[in-house]
Amino acid sequence: MPDYGHPLEFGVFLPPQADAAGDTLTLARLADRLGLDLVSAQDHPYQAAFLDTWTLLSVIAAGTTSVRVFPNVANLPLRPPAVLARSVASLDILSGGRAELGLGAGAFWDAVEGMGGPRRTPGESVAALEEAVAVIRALWTPGRGVRLAGEHYRLAGAHPGPFPVHDIGIWLGAYGKRMLALTGRAADGWLPSAPYAPPERLAGMNEVIDEAAEAAGRSTSDIRRLYNITGSFTGSGAEFLRGPVKVWAEQLAELTLTDGISSFLLMVDRDGDGDLRRFAEEVAPAVRELVAQERNLGDPPRRAGTSSVDTLDTVDTLAAGRLGVTPTPDDGTRLSSTTVWDESQRPTGPALDPDATYIERGRMTGRHLIEIHDHLRGELDRVRSLVRQVADGALDVGAARSEINEMTMRQNNWTLGAFCESYCRFVTMHHSLEDASFFPQVRRADPRLGPVLDRLAAEHRVIHDVLNRVDAALVATVAGTDGIAELSEAVDLLTDTLLSHLSYEERELVEPLARLGIG
Numbered sequence: 001m002p003d004y005g006h007p008l009e010f011g012v013f014l015p016p017q018a019d020a021a022g023d024t025l026t027l028a029r030l031a032d033r034l035g036l037d038l039v040s041a042q043d044h045p046y047q048a049a050f051l052d053t054w055t056l057l058s059v060i061a062a063g064t065t066s067v068r069v070f071p072n073v074a075n076l077p078l079r080p081p082a083v084l085a086r087s088v089a090s091l092d093i094l095s096g097g098r099a100e101l102g103l104g105a106g107a108f109w110d111a112v113e114g115m116g117g118p119r120r121t122p123g124e125s126v127a128a129l130e131e132a133v134a135v136i137r138a139l140w141t142p143g144r145g146v147r148l149a150g151e152h153y154r155l156a157g158a159h160p161g162p163f164p165v166h167d168i169g170i171w172l173g174a175y176g177k178r179m180l181a182l183t184g185r186a187a188d189g190w191l192p193s194a195p196y197a198p199p200e201r202l203a204g205m206n207e208v209i210d211e212a213a214e215a216a217g218r219s220t221s222d223i224r225r226l227y228n229i230t231g232s233f234t235g236s237g238a239e240f241l242r243g244p245v246k247v248w249a250e251q252l253a254e255l256t257l258t259d260g261i262s263s264f265l266l267m268v269d270r271d272g273d274g275d276l277r278r279f280a281e282e283v284a285p286a287v288r289e290l291v292a293q294e295r296n297l298g299d300p301p302r303r304a305g306t307s308s309v310d311t312l313d314t315v316d317t318l319a320a321g322r323l324g325v326t327p328t329p330d331d332g333t334r335l336s337s338t339t340v341w342d343e344s345q346r347p348t349g350p351a352l353d354p355d356a357t358y359i360e361r362g363r364m365t366g367r368h369l370i371e372i373h374d375h376l377r378g379e380l381d382r383v384r385s386l387v388r389q390v391a392d393g394a395l396d397v398g399a400a401r402s403e404i405n406e407m408t409m410r411q412n413n414w415t416l417g418a419f420c421e422s423y424c425r426f427v428t429m430h431h432s433l434e435d436a437s438f439f440p441q442v443r444r445a446d447p448r449l450g451p452v453l454d455r456l457a458a459e460h461r462v463i464h465d466v467l468n469r470v471d472a473a474l475v476a477t478v479a480g481t482d483g484i485a486e487l488s489e490a491v492d493l494l495t496d497t498l499l500s501h502l503s504y505e506e507r508e509l510v511e512p513l514a515r516l517g518i519g
Helices: 018-033 053-062 081-095 109-114 122-139 177-186 199-215 245-259 273-294 312-323 360-391 397-405 431-436 438-445 447-479 484-516
Strands: 009-014 038-041 068-071 101-104 146-149 154-158 170-172 224-229 263-267
Touching: 009 018, 009 273, 018 038, 018 053, 018 273, 038 053, 038 263, 053 068, 053 081, 081 122, 101 122, 122 146, 122 154, 122 170, 122 177, 170 177, 177 199, 199 245, 224 245, 245 273, 263 273, 273 360, 312 484, 360 484, 438 447, 438 484, 447 484
Parallel strands: 009 038, 009 263, 038 068, 068 101, 101 170, 224 263
Antiparallel strands: 146 154
16 A cells, blocks of 8 residues: 555553553653654543543643644444534644544443443444534534434534634544445544554555545545554564564554554553653654655755745755655735735744754644644635625625634634644643743744744734734625625735735744754
C-alpha cells in the first residue's frame, strides 16, 4: 500500500485503572512535556475498576497544554451519539481545539447489557455505528433543527451545537470487513491495535478501506491511519517492536511508507514512564527522520543574515524538511478596495540561523497553529458561501447571520480561533494556566520577536472590528436599509484581512516556535 502522505504523530494509550489514577495523570502530563501529539484512554464503562473515560480525558485536558485527547475508542452502545457529540464539542471548546473522537461499535455484550445497554448482532453494530457517525456530524454542523430517522438512533428536531473549534477527527476502531468498509466511506481515520491487527494484516485491511473510500467518491488519503502499538526495548529485533530504538524506528517508518500508518500510540502500564520517554525522545524523532528522507524532504540550505520576509522561499523549504510543516503563503490577492493596515510596515523576526536546532515540542506547536488557521480558512469559505446564497436568494439573511455568529472566528473573539492573544485556553477553567499566555511566553523566550508580537496583537483588534462590519452589514440587509452589495464588500474585506494576517503570523512564528521549543 502507498504512503498516504499524512504528517506523523505520536502519542500514548493510557491505563484507566481507578486505583492508579495518579499514575495515569502523571503519564499524561509527561506526554505533554515530552511534546507528544496525542493522549488516549480506553473506554469500558461497564468495567467497575476503571475511571470514566470522558471524565478522565477532561481532567487530562485541563492539566496539559498541547496534547490532543481522545477515547480509544468510545463505547457506542453506552454512549448515546447525540450526547457524545455535545460532550466532544464541549471538551474541544474548553481545551482550545484539543479533542478528537475514537469510536467503536461495541463488544463484550453481556457486560454492555448488564449496564442497561443494547445487545447487538455484528450487522446491527455496524449499522448503529454508521447512524451514530451521521448523528454526530449533524450536531456539529450549524443549521436548523436536525431530523434523522435511523433504526438505532434518531434526531427529532435537535438543534446543532455547541460547535467544535477545530475539525474533530472521527476515528473508527475497525477489524471486520463491514467495519473497514464503513471506515472508508464515512470516517476520518482508522484506529486498530497491533495485537488484533498485526503488521502483516494491514495491507489487506487497508485495501478494503481504500476500495470503500473510492466507491464513495472519496480520496484514500482522506482517512488517517492510526495504530496502537506495544513492545519492548529488549530483544534481537526479530519480532515486531522487540529490540533497540533503531529497530523500532525502522519498523515504524516502514509501516508509514508501505502501509500508510501515520500516527503511533504506545500502550503503556502505570509504570511506563521510562518507555514513554524513550518513545518520545528517541523513537519519534528517528521515525520522522527516516520518513522525511524517503519522502525526499531533506534539509535544504538556508541563507543567514537576512530577514524572514526576505527569505520566504527559504523558510518554506526549511519548513518542508526540518520544521515538518510549511507556512501558508499569501498569494497577494485582494478583493476589497479598502485597506485597514499597511502591510509594508509589518515587522519581521530575526534572521534565520543556519546553526539553529529545532525541538519537537515546538514543531508540534507550529503544526497545531497551522491546523487551527486552516480551520478558520475553511470557515471563511463558509461565510463567503452563505453570502453568495443570500445574494442569490437561496438563504434567508437572518439564518446567515445566526450561522456566522456561531462560527469559531466569532464565537471565540479571536482567542481560540486564531491561536493568538491568549494561549488558546479558557483560563477561567484552569487558573494555573493564567501565566501561560502565548505571546508573553514567546516574548520571554526571544525578546527580538517583540515588534512582531505587538503587530499581531494590533491586527487581532482590527480583525475583530472587521467582523463587526460584517455583522452590521447583515443587520442592515435584514432591515432593508442597504443592499447585498455592502454585505459582499464587508466579506471581501474580511477575506483580505484574515488571510493576510494568518499567513503573516505563520511566516513569522512557525520557525521561532520550533527553535524555542514552545508548547
